[in-house]
Amino acid sequence: MDKPAAKESGTTWNTPATEAARIGVTTRTLARWRRSRVGPPWFQVCGGIRYRPDITDAYLLETRQDPVAEAAE
Incomplete structure (x- = not known):
């Protein structure tokens, strides 16, 4: 269990x-x-791997691919 x-x-x-x-x-x-x-x-926190949701969300927005914009090129 998580x-x-x-x-x-x-x-x-x-x-x-x-x-x-x-x-x-x-x-x-x-x-x-x-x-x-x-x-x-x-991040390595107390011997375990952890993620910060705010940082993950920023990463996902920053690396998002816009298929409509790519098709227009």
Whole structure:
């Protein structure tokens, strides 16, 4: 069972399982992205991997591909 997101001083730290479910990918995809050094930034916190949802959201917006704009080129 996944631990709930930890919250310290206003910052939420999600486990890989929580973050994967939140953004609609599998934990294996997040692990592959970490190994390949792509995907949203992650942090080593107390011996575990954690993601900050605000940083993940910013990463996803920054790297978003707009298929309509690409088709127009």
